[in-house]
Amino acid sequence: MYVAVKGGERAIENAHAWLAEERRGDVTVPELSVAQIREQMHLAVSRVMAEGSLYDPDLAALAIKQSRGDLIEAIFLIRAYRTTLPRFGASRPVETAGMACIRRVSATFKDAPGGQVLGPTFDYTHRLLDFALAAEGEVPPAPEAAPAAGPVPHITGFLNREGLIQQEHPFEATPPDLTREPLETPADRALRLQALARGDEGFILGLGYSTQRGYAKNHAFVAELRIGAVEVALDIPELGFAVTIAEIEVTECETVNQFKGSKVEPPQFTRGYGLAFGMAERKVISMALVDRALRWRELGEDFVGAPAQDEEFVLYHCDSIQATGFVEHIKLPHYVDFQAELELVRRMRREATAAQAEAQAMKEAAE
Template sequence: MYVAVKGGARAIANAHAWLDEARRGDRDVPELGTDQIREQLSLAVDRVMAEGSLYDPELAALALKQARGDTIEAVFLIRAFRTTLPRFGGSLPVATADMQIKRRISATYKDAPGGQVLGPTFDYTHRLLDFGLAEGRDVPPAPMAETGLESAPHILSHLGGEGLMQAEPDGAGAVPDLTRDPLEFPAERALRLQALARGDEGFLLSLAYSTQRGYGRNHAFVGELRIGAVRVSAHLPELGFDIEFAEIVLTECESVNQFQGSKTAPAQFTRGYGLVFGQSERKAISMALVDRALRAQELGEDMSGAPAQDAEFVLSHCDNIQSSGFLEHIKLPHYVDFQAELELVRKLRRAAGADALPEAAE
């Protein structure tokens, strides 16, 4: 923290007090509770959990309240808190095929095996402001709010059964932990997916859109998008068996891309993959498209120099906390640096015989 002038500490304390007052807002308006944020701004809560790498809706709601709705600031708060938590071990891979599905759609199969469930979605709304919400109108329960699927096999598994989908490796081996170890290049797919899962949604959305517009030649179909609850388990060696200890909501997307084949592989479809905390389907789809674009070199495809195909560019800039930290630091005092540059410019002007600077610039 910079305290560059006399009285700086007092000014900072006053700024914090002003921030608290601004956060509270008009005191004639009831204070917003974290339970209201968690239940009524759930998509914002889910985004904070995803990009903060911590699944805790209550803490994410608190972070949003403290951050005055600034999603990136809330993510920063969650990540900072996450570093204080003890680590007892790792969970087993979750079985998304056993997901308790609330939403499941496919753009590739009309009659998807197991059925499609539209679920709670904005896809078919008219995008007209509902002024009744401003008046506090009651919202009746949805007649089919509890309808879903107990579980369903992945749709792309049917393509795999025909040999039309590129097979994925059975085991990933040891997966690096991006929250504990710095990002290194070249980055294997497991590490790339981890970085994308906590990457900034807006950044990944822009990159995914760029692939659709030809910067990477990545025309994809959504093979399946599913949202629902999965059980989380861990193996306890001292007990000799697995135990279930949590249930979390995930969004999973598998995109389908045509692959013309190579000298070692026949023509088939390939997969892009996205898996995100909560209901975050735009993020999951974006992640799947960018994941597939980053596989271009692995698949022997044309490397056109598109940003989405450059792993170092994507992974080094998708983290909004690193990006905002580097960007926002330039608003902090840099008096010495600037004065040195100012003196250098004056010296160069004098050496070149330039007119003296205007008095106002002095």
């Protein structure tokens, strides 16, 4: 047993060394730096920060490099590192109405107050490979563009004026912290949104798409999608007021859905909501779609059995790290378990063969 353990350790060390060699690749090609990943793979960095629940572009870029571009592995690294960090306090809710927007579009109002800002987007590209990038030449500078000046009001605020959209009430109690307390269902909306923000983008996207195909009876419009910088403020008890401690980039989406009304609510629009670190518009749109689908109970709607309406299914399966752990653990040694299964199948086959032989003998005797 001791020899086997030592042999296993040596094999693991060799696997680690081989992994490092594969990570580096051809040594005649310049090594990719953390700064290059941070600046040129911004969307990947944003996803790792969002699903890793830690806003730090440098650490996210390092995790991407260490994981050889496997974003789920990078998210795992960031989550593991996050558990080692002390917590000094909780910030005030960020004021997204005061966001310095670099992108702000609405699919519901063409002439949105504050204007539409297309920003850096793939929406209008032709999805053709740009072979000029392979030449690795200098990119022509973009025209000078500044974030939207001053606070930019939320589009849904204009629907509020006519009472056409369901009123949102502030969350009075301290929201539960999913990173410190295990998830339990039923969960309130604050906890659900935390889980969705940390959820795997592909999984949330699939669920959001399912709602558009009729699996939750919701047809959404993007009232507003915005990307920009917001200030993070922390209350300092010794000072008696809040102090801005950071400025972070976030993406926010609000959707509006038609609602025919219930016994207690008139016909009106209802909302779906998504917010994530960095540039993550596909993620937050999907979040908003799933958030709205999960609100069926509080809005008095019927449960039609759609996957996106099933809170337990959505929240327990959207986490890529938990899913990875359960799926990938089956590739690790299960020798004892399998030998037990193997012996069980052999015994069942022997019993089945004996039963067949006995039945055949009885049949022959009867003839």
